[in-house]
Amino acid sequence: MPEFMDVHHGMVGITPEGLREAHAADVAIQSEEGVVFKHAWADPESGVAYCLSEGPSAEAVQRIHERAGHPYDEIHPVPVTA
Numbered sequence: 001m002p003e004f005m006d007v008h009h010g011m012v013g014i015t016p017e018g019l020r021e022a023h024a025a026d027v028a029i030q031s032e033e034g035v036v037f038k039h040a041w042a043d044p045e046s047g048v049a050y051c052l053s054e055g056p057s058a059e060a061v062q063r064i065h066e067r068a069g070h071p072y073d074e075i076h077p078v079p080v081t082a
Contacts, residue, residue, distance in 0.1 A: 006072035012047035
């Protein structure tokens with residue numbers, strides 16, 4: 001299944017708890033689109049957050065993020081890993 005790294009901007013001041021809550025909101029409904037959210041990272045100072053997921057398409061990832069209340073600003077396929 002394809003992997004994606006998506007990027008969220010505007011999350012200045014996000015706390016570890018806030019990031020965990022946002023990630024949990026995605027995970028709670030991810031199966032409805034066949035997506036698996038693997039990990040999330042954030043920088044509270046810059047307000048940038050990153051999510052690594054597997055899913056059938058970037059659009060499926062976005063639908064879950066939108067329903068969870070935090071659509072991504074950009075997404076990148078990750079076809080090669082080491």
